[in-house]
Structure formats: C-alpha cells, structure tokens
Amino acid sequence: MTTKNTLGKAAAVVLMAALVSACSSNAAKEEAAAQAAAERAAAEQAAAAEAAAAEQRAAEKQKAMMAEKREEKRRLMDAASAVGSVFYFDYDSSSLSDDARAAIDAHVALMMADGGNVRLEGHTDERGTREYNLALGERRANAVRDYMVASGVPGYRIETISYGEENPIAYGSGESSWSKNRRVEIK
Amino acid sequence: MMLLRVFLAVCGLCFSGASLAQLEIQVTRGIDNPTSIAVAPFAWDGLGAAPEDFAQIIDSDLARSGQFSPVSRRDMLSLPTRAEDIFYRDWRAIAARYLVIGRVSKGAQLRVEFALYDVERGIELFSSQVAGPEFEARMVAHRVADAIYEKLTGIQGAFATRLIYVSVTRNPEGKDFYRLTVADADGQRPIVLLEGRDPILAPSWSPDGKEVAYVSFESSRPAIYRQVLATGAREQLTNFRGLNNSPVWSPDGKSMALVLSKDGSPDIYLLDLETKQLTRLTRHYAIDTEPTWMPDGQSLLFTSDRGGRPQIYRYTLATGKIERVTFEGRYNARARVAEDGRNVALVHQRDGRFHVAVFDLVTERMTVLTETSLDESPSIAPNGSLVIYATKRGDRSVLGAVAVDGGVKFSLPARSGSVQEPAWSPMLFSW
Numbered sequence: 017m018t019t020k021n022t023l024g025k026a027a028a029v030v031l032m033a034a035l036v037s038a039c040s041s042n043a044a045k046e047e048a049a050a051q052a053a054a055e056r057a058a059a060e061q062a063a064a065a066e067a068a069a070a071e072q073r074a075a076e077k078q079k080a081m082m083a084e085k086r087e088e089k090r091r092l093m094d095a096a097s098a099v100g101s102v103f104y105f106d107y108d109s110s111s112l113s114d115d116a117r118a119a120i121d122a123h124v125a126l127m128m129a130d131g132g133n134v135r136l137e138g139h140t141d142e143r144g145t146r147e148y149n150l151a152l153g154e155r156r157a158n159a160v161r162d163y164m165v166a167s168g169v170p171g172y173r174i175e176t177i178s179y180g181e182e183n184p185i186a187y188g189s190g191e192s193s194w195s196k197n198r199r200v201e202i203k
Numbered sequence: 204m205m206l207l208r209v210f211l212a213v214c215g216l217c218f219s220g221a222s223l224a225q226l227e228i229q230v231t232r233g234i235d236n237p238t239s240i241a242v243a244p245f246a247w248d249g250l251g252a253a254p255e256d257f258a259q260i261i262d263s264d265l266a267r268s269g270q271f272s273p274v275s276r277r278d279m280l281s282l283p284t285r286a287e288d289i290f291y292r293d294w295r296a297i298a299a300r301y302l303v304i305g306r307v308s309k310g311a312q313l314r315v316e317f318a319l320y321d322v323e324r325g326i327e328l329f330s331s332q333v334a335g336p337e338f339e340a341r342m343v344a345h346r347v348a349d350a351i352y353e354k355l356t357g358i359q360g361a362f363a364t365r366l367i368y369v370s371v372t373r374n375p376e377g378k379d380f381y382r383l384t385v386a387d388a389d390g391q392r393p394i395v396l397l398e399g400r401d402p403i404l405a406p407s408w409s410p411d412g413k414e415v416a417y418v419s420f421e422s423s424r425p426a427i428y429r430q431v432l433a434t435g436a437r438e439q440l441t442n443f444r445g446l447n448n449s450p451v452w453s454p455d456g457k458s459m460a461l462v463l464s465k466d467g468s469p470d471i472y473l474l475d476l477e478t479k480q481l482t483r484l485t486r487h488y489a490i491d492t493e494p495t496w497m498p499d500g501q502s503l504l505f506t507s508d509r510g511g512r513p514q515i516y517r518y519t520l521a522t523g524k525i526e527r528v529t530f531e532g533r534y535n536a537r538a539r540v541a542e543d544g545r546n547v548a549l550v551h552q553r554d555g556r557f558h559v560a561v562f563d564l565v566t567e568r569m570t571v572l573t574e575t576s577l578d579e580s581p582s583i584a585p586n587g588s589l590v591i592y593a594t595k596r597g598d599r600s601v602l603g604a605v606a607v608d609g610g611v612k613f614s615l616p617a618r619s620g621s622v623q624e625p626a627w628s629p630m631l632f633s634w
Binding site: 142143144145146147148150151152154155176177178179180182183187188189 | 423464537
C-alpha cells in the first residue's frame with residue numbers, strides 16, 4: 017500500500033515536473049515569438065518610416081524639379097517673349113536674318129519644353145499683286161517652320177497660314193510701313 | 204466669334220437710285236475731241252412716274268466712255284420723242300453731232316424704242332428697241348447705250364455689265380471689315396454678297412455671269428467658295444492645308460483653275476466642277492499662281508517665279524507644255540486676257556513702281572497704261588476697251604480705269620474705306 021502510494025506520488029511528481037517542464041518550455045517559445053513579432057513590427061515600422069521619408073524626399077525632389085521646370089519654362093517664356101513673336105524680312109525675301117534665327121531659337125526651346133503647338137502667320141507689304149503676295153507670305157511662314165523643324169520641333173505641331181498683304185501692321189505707303197508689314201507672327 | 208453674312212442678290216430687293224452708289228465714276232482724262240451727242244428725255248407711257256430717267260442713264264454711260272460729250276438738257280431747244288417732232292436746226296444750233304430720242308412703255312415688260320440721228324446730215328442712222336423686266340430698268344437703259352455706242356464706234360458696248368469688288372474698312376484697333384459687293388458697271392445698285400471680319404480675296408465671275416467665286420478666310424484658313432448671285436446659294440470648293448487661291452472659271456464653265464499649296468509649293472490645279480476631280484497642272488518648287496484662261500480654253504497664263512522673278516508663263520492643256528511669255532522688266536504678274544485673245548492686262552514693274560500695262564501677245568509689246576505706282580488687280584471689260592484696276596491713294600485703295608489704248612482715264616473714288624480687286628463681268632445675256 018505505502019509503496020503504491022509512494023509510487024503514485026512519485027508518478028504525480030514526475031507528471032507535474034513534466035507538466036512544469038512542459039510549461040516552462042511553452043513560455044520560452046512564446047517569449048521568443050513575441051520578441052520576433054516585435055522585432056518584425058519594429059522593422060516594418062522602420063521600413064515604413066524609411067519609405068515615408070523616401071517618399072517625402074522624392075516628393076520634395078519632384079517638387080523641386082517641378083519648381084525648377086516651372087522656373088525653366090518661365091525663363092524660356094521670358095526669353096521667348098523678350099525676343100518677341102514677330103520676325104521681319106527683307107523685301108521680296110523669305111531668308112531668315114541672324115536676329116530672326118536667334119529669336120526663333122528661343123521659341124523652339126520653349127516649344128521643346130512645353131510641347132505646345134504654334135501657328136505661323138506670314139505677311140507681306142502692299143507692293144506687287146495680292147495673290148502673288150499670298151504665296152510670298154506662305155513662303156516666309158514656311159521658312160520659319162523649316163527652321164523650327166530643323167531645330168527639332170515635330171512638323172505636326174506647326175501650322176502655317178499666309179495673309180499676304182491683307183493684315184498690315186502699318187497702313188502707310190513707304191519703307192517705314194512696309195518693313196513693319198513684311199513679317200511672320202507666331203501665334 | 205466669326206462674324207459673317209451671306210447675302211442674296213435678288214434684284215427685286217436691290218436698291219436703285221444714285222444716292223446709294225458706293226463708287227462715283229469720274230472721267231479724269233477723255234479724248235481730245237469727244238463727239239457731241241444729245242439724248243433727249245424719253246417719253247413714258249405707263250402708270251405713275253417712270254421707274255428711271257432713261258435718257259439720263261444713257262447720257263451718263265456715253266459720257267463715262269470718255270469718247271462722247273453729251274449736251275446738257277438745259278441747253279436743248281426742243282424735246283422731241285417722235286421722229287416727226289425733230290427740228291434738226293434746234294440741234295445744229297447747239298452743235299450736237301448726234302441725237303437720240305426714245306419712248307418707254309410698260310406692259311408685261313418695259314419696252315424702250317429709240318432712234319439715233321445724224322444731225323449734220325439730217326438722217327436717221329439707226330432705230331431699235333430693248334425690252335426687260337421693270338426691276339432691271341437701269342440695265343434696259345444700259346443696253347440702249349450699248350447699242351448706240353456700238354453704232355457710233357463699231358465697238359460692242361459694255362455698259363450693261365456688272366462689277367464685283369472687295370471693300371475694306373480699316374480698324375486700327377482690331378480686325379478690318381471686309382465686304383464683297385456686286386454693282387452695275389456704273390457703280391449703281393451695289394449689293395453686298397458677303398461680309399465679315401476675315402479677308403475676302405480674288406473674286407471672279409462665271410462665264411455666264413450668274414455666279415462668282417472667291418477666297419474667304421472665314422474658317423481662319425483660306426478656302427475657295429462659289430456663290431450663285433440670284434439665290435445666295437454657296438458651296439465650298441476647296442479648303443486644303445496651305446493656300447487655296449485664285450479661282451478662275453474655264454470659258455466653258457465646266458472647270459475651274461485654282462492654286463493650292465497642299466503638295467508643297469503653290470501650283471496650278473484644275474477642278475472639274477461636276478465630278479470634283481482635281482488635276483495638278485504645274486509641278487515646280489517655285490511659286491506658280493494667278494492663273495487666267497485664254498478665251499479658247501486651250502491654255503492658261505499664270506505667274507511664276509521659277510526664273511527667279513515673277514513673270515508670266517503659258518501652260519498648254521493638251522501637251523502640258525510650259526513656256527515663258529514675258530521677258531521685259533523684273534516683275535510681271537496677275538495677267539488677264541481680253542476676249543480677242545491678244546491683249547493681256549498685267550501688273551508690270553518699272554523703276555520700282557507697279558503699273559498696269561497691256562502686253563500684246565502677237566507683237567510682244569508692253570505698253571504701260573498708268574502713272575500711279577501701286578497698281579494691282581487689272582480686269583478687262585468684256586468688250587476689251589477698258590481695264591479696271593485698284594491703286595493706292597494715300598492710305599486707301601481706290602479703283603481706276605483706263606482705256607486699253609491709254610487714251611481715256613477714269614477714277615472711281617469710293618465714299619469711304621478701301622476698294623480693291625475689281626472684276627468685270629462677262630457680257631450678260633439674260634436678266
């Protein structure tokens with residue numbers, strides 16, 4: 017009887033020990049898991065923070081680039097408006113002067129930056145016949161177009177039209193008026 | 204917003220009376236000894252007042268030819284309307300060389316019976332009659348003048364014809380205002396065909412005188428239109444990329460020569476008006492423009508700077524052959540050929556000035572007709588006697604006319620604004 021009890025107790029102790037031991041091993045596992053989770057969370061948090069920071073940096077960079085682009089565009093627009101949108105020609109000529117080329121360069125730079133379209137309007141002075149002058153005005157507009165295309169602007173972004181002698185800027189008859197009327201306008 | 208109006212040229216609605224004329228035609232230089240002619244007031248046989256002073260219209264026409272000097276009505280000693288009432292001594296006394304009398308009656312139509320007398324010889328030279336609808340009373344009178352003119356000069360009269368022209372009101376603050384107008388050849392009864400703030404250019408007549416073609420920028424690009432005068436019905440013929448310019452009907456009315464630059468540089472094309480088929484006639488990197496038909500319809504004259512400067516060339520339809528026509532001077536452009544197929548009116552530059560000149564295709568002689576320096580758009584009367592053109596006076600464009608032989612000159616000052624691009628109608632055979 018006693019032996020049996022002792023055995024029983026021992027068995028119980030073993031069992032408990034086993035239980036305890038079992039308990040203690042579960043706790044360690046849980047602790048490790050929790051730690052891992054915490055570590056993961058921390059890592060994730062860190063990654064998220066880093067991503068946010070990167071995003072912010074990128075946004076800032078983008079903003080800065082946009083601002084720079086805007087600034088560049090403004091600068092190009094200022095440059096284009098500084099050279100004006102009217103280019104003048106010699107009598108019966110559709111050759112671009114050096115001044116006109118430099119001025120058109122400014123417009124080309126702006127077009128390459130902003131991707132916009134232009135309309136080139138060719139004009140002549142009142143001398144000679146109206147219909148021949150329509151052709152001369154077109155030749156002038158085309159000379160500007162060809163120069164723009166050679167500078168890299170796609171041809172489809174440029175429309176040309178000639179008004180011949182129909183839309184003078186200056187109405188008088190004489191070289192001072194005529195020279196103002198022989199022109200191509202960018203619109 | 205595009206501002207554009209197309210008008211019907213229904214003559215029942217049109218104005219008559221001198222006060223509405225936009226152009227006043229003045230003889231600036233006549234011949235040295237114009238022939239004296241008296242046109243006695245015509246009798247009116249109808250209800251109410253006569254629709255027009257027929258004798259006055261005939262008198263003005265003959266005076267405007269520059270070849271006649273009409274006798275003032277106040278100087279007339281008698282006013283006969285029938286042959287039996289004529290006393291030749293009354294007309295010899297006031298040195299009239301010829302006398303015209305007439306009577307106008309009104310039935311379903313107006314009918315004018317008239318006769319022309321040689322005062323010196325005391326005989327009737329010619330009598331005839333002209334009939335037409337009452338709303339064309341002025342045209343009926345012009346036809347009487349045509350008949351008298353032809354009898355006395357041997358040249359067909361062209362008083363019963365019309366003009367189209369473009370007038371422009373300048374607007375220094377904004378866009379100019381353009382108007383295309385048709386009027387009788389004496390500037391009376393102007394009717395606006397089209398108006399708006401976009402340029403109207405290069406008007407021309409159909410050979411039957413019932414339609415006009417022109418270039419309008421109303422779509423913000425140039426396009427060619429044809430328009431029926433009587434109904435205002437309008438059709439857009441071309442609106443290609445680039446130039447659409449210089450429409451001119453072939454003499455048979457079936458096709459139109461015009462200028463397009465859709466394939467690169469301006470070239471002459473032929474448009475079949477029925478099938479709308481387009482045929483390219485010239486093919487050159489230079490400017491080819493301002494086509495005009497020879498009266499036989501076999502060839503065209505046009506302006507080209509393929510030789511470096513604008514000159515007149517001829518294109519023969521059957522062969523496609525192109526030959527240069529003008530060699531004198533640095534600038535010859537915008538030719539118009541007279542009905543005789545010989546005289547070519549054009550713009551010719553001499554000493555830096557642009558004059559209207561006539562080039563004789565047979566003798567190849569160039570005759571400058573004007574002294575003004577910015578002349579353009581010459582158009583020849585259908586009887587070949589006069590060239591009407593536009594020139595500059597101060598800041599304005601005005602019309603002038605000159606006899607093909609240079610003898611008689613006219614100015615046609617407008618009341619206001621600029622008038623340009625006159626085109627003289629063909630002979631009009633119906634009302």
